[in-house]
Amino acid sequence: MSQTQDDLEDSAAPLIEHLAELRTRLIRSILALFVGICIMFIPIQGDFLAEHVLRFLLGPIEATLRAMGDPSPTLQYTSPQEYLFVLFRISMVFGFALAFPVIATQLWRFVAPGLYKSEKGAFLPFLIASPVMFLLGAAFAHFVVTPLAMTFFLGFTDAPSIFVNMMSGAVDTPATTVVVPETTSGLQITFFGKVNESLQTSLIFIMAFGLCFQLPVLLTLMGKSGLVSADGLGSVRKYAMVAILVLAAVVTPPDVVTQMILFCVVYGLYEVSILLVRRVEKKREKDLRAQGLWFEDDPAEASKDDPMFKEFDEDK
DSSP: OHHHHHHHHHHHHHHHHHHHHHHHHHHHHHHHHHHHHHHTTOEETTEEHHHHHHHHHTHHHHHHHHHTTOSSOOEEOSSTTHHHHHHHHHHHHHHHHHHHHHHHHHHHHHHGGGSOHHHHHHHHHHHHHHHHHHHHHHHHIIIIIHHHHHHHHHTTOSSOOOOOOOOTTOSSOOTTOOOOOOOSSSOOOOOOEEHHHHHHHHHHHHHHHHHHTTHHHHHHHHHHTTSOOHHHHHHTHHHHHHHHHHHHHHHSOSOHHHHHHHHHHHHHHHHHHHHHHHHHHHHHHHHHHHHTOOOOSOHHHHHHHOHHHHHHHHHO
């Protein structure tokens, strides 16, 4: 009974150490995230850093409205807390981006001691490549896809968007003030955009394209672990094309131009993934040949050099 109790205590000790290590890494990651959120509320030129980021994210919408003839693009919020929640959302997303190097370092230090040297060499490059590919996808979404989507969505209106910027009680209206034109019949349909909804549209595109750009990283990692092969990926090209077309129809507006752009980009990443997986397979084959563990496709040839087969033949 005492021996069993000692075995349980010995087995519990490493688990407790791992939990303590995990707690330390989580606390440091949470502190890094908190610091990143606080950085977004640093005042810069009279505004919080989150407000500058918000204007940057809404830049494509502003450019689209100005191109449509709106001299004073304006977005509104309809509840007292809406603008504050928008800033909190931005601070959470970009605060995590600022804290990601620290979070990734803590993840690596927690996982690395349990990996072999070859596994470390395989995991670390993907840990670095993943955020880089996400940033490329986010940049593509912000500078290419979002302007096209906003042009498509706002292009349904016959007249450009017009906003009322008149001061209440003003007697004389300056020449530069934008007013709603008077109509004798019908309704004037005007775009009054909300900050929260406009930001959500931009973030959806950024997240969608950022995740789509993870395709080479994911497939290459799966190829390195032997879950997929270059020949297998090549044999399902036609199914991949259909899946990418469906994805493009779901995450983009019903605009043929935007859908074709996403299809071409993601399918191009798929072909790049096949090349990367093939390169990984060649490197694995070279290593196995150097160790004398690589056999041709002929099972008879493989059995000649296999010690287990030789022992089986001797027993017979």
